[in-house]
Amino acid sequence: MQTTLRKPVSVGEMLVKEFMQPLDLTQTALAAAMGVPRKHVNELCHDKRAVTAATALILARVFGNSPDFWLNTQRRTDIWLVMNTPRERERVERAKPIDQAA
Numbered sequence: 405m406q407t408t409l410r411k412p413v414s415v416g417e418m419l420v421k422e423f424m425q426p427l428d429l430t431q432t433a434l435a436a437a438m439g440v441p442r443k444h445v446n447e448l449c450h451d452k453r454a455v456t457a458a459t460a461l462i463l464a465r466v467f468g469n470s471p472d473f474w475l476n477t478q479r480r481t482d483i484w485l486v487m488n489t490p491r492e493r494e495r496v497e498r499a500k501p502i503d504q505a506a
Contacts (some may be wrong), residue, residue: 416451
């Protein structure tokens with residue numbers, strides 16, 4: 405499995421730089437539009453909360469894009485983190501194809 409050396413753009417970075425700043429949206433305003441507590445938005449913006457399917461659907465509705473956009477952004481970051489964390493990468497590399505297991 406190959407992964408890039410450069411960390412992909414995180415959901416928080418994408419949310420803030422590509423959506424909130426151009427629209428001059430505060431975390432409070434976005435939280436109101438999403439119908440979630442401000443803390444939820446703050447945690448998303450600071451990459452302390454992962455995007456779930458429900459959050460992806462909400463963000464897609466608010467910004468007029470697709471839930472897949474948000475889920476794929478999260479997925480790329482998650483995979484990169486696993487592949488660039490020694491302990492996690494070791495876990496992945498211990499796995500064997502089913503025909504070689506046993």
